[in-house]
Amino acid sequence: MEEKKNILTYAGLKKLEDELHDLKVNRRKEVAGKIKEAREQGDLSENAEYDAAKDEQRDIEARIEEIEKILKNAEVVVEDEVDLEAISVGCKVKVFDVEFDEEIEFKIVGSTEANSLEGKISNESPVGKALIGAGKGQTVQVEMPSGTMEYKVLEIERNI
Numbered sequence: 001m002e003e004k005k006n007i008l009t010y011a012g013l014k015k016l017e018d019e020l021h022d023l024k025v026n027r028r029k030e031v032a033g034k035i036k037e038a039r040e041q042g043d044l045s046e047n048a049e050y051d052a053a054k055d056e057q058r059d060i061e062a063r064i065e066e067i068e069k070i071l072k073n074a075e076v077v078v079e080d081e082v083d084l085e086a087i088s089v090g091c092k093v094k095v096f097d098v099e100f101d102e103e104i105e106f107k108i109v110g111s112t113e114a115n116s117l118e119g120k121i122s123n124e125s126p127v128g129k130a131l132i133g134a135g136k137g138q139t140v141q142v143e144m145p146s147g148t149m150e151y152k153v154l155e156i157e158r159n160i
Contacts, residue, residue: 005075007089007110007123009159013076016112020067023060031057070112077110079158087131089123092159095131098139098150107159108132127151 008016031053038050077090087093093106107120108131114122121128127149130142134153142149 006070006073006112008074008076008113009090009109010076012113016067016071023064027060031060082158084156085135087134087156090159092157093131094155095151095153
């Protein structure tokens with residue numbers, strides 16, 4: 001079975017690479033130091049510091065493995081080459097929410113970069129799926145658990 005491609009913007013790729021570097025270079029050393037200190041305290045069977053440091057080490061190694069897996073299957077979207085005639089990953093989109101009578105801005109990104117607090121929505125989310133391929137002036141409908149939402153596309157820009 002072929003693994004799913006992880007679509008990333010260049011900024012998302014850089015962020016993951018920086019996190020991976022920090023985990024491998026800095027955090028591993030920090031935790032190794034904590035484990036060494038805890039070992040020097042003697043009996044490991046009742047040593048909370050040792051257990052906590054080993055848990056932290058396990059979490060760091062799991063995150064390293066997760067990032068490496070994402071990067072191995074990464075497909076980077078080059079924002080400069082994004083077609084602004086239709087919405088795609090790498091676009092910043094301004095839409096008009098018909099129901100709430102307000103303008104909203106979304107950045108369309110791959111699922112690994114999605115962060116609703118930063119206005120970054122995944123191309124795999126219901127809103128992202130509905131917007132992909134839509135052009136300026138088009139109205140899209142999104143089926144949500146709460147009902148159908150309507151968004152009119154006002155602007156499509158590069159996500160810079």
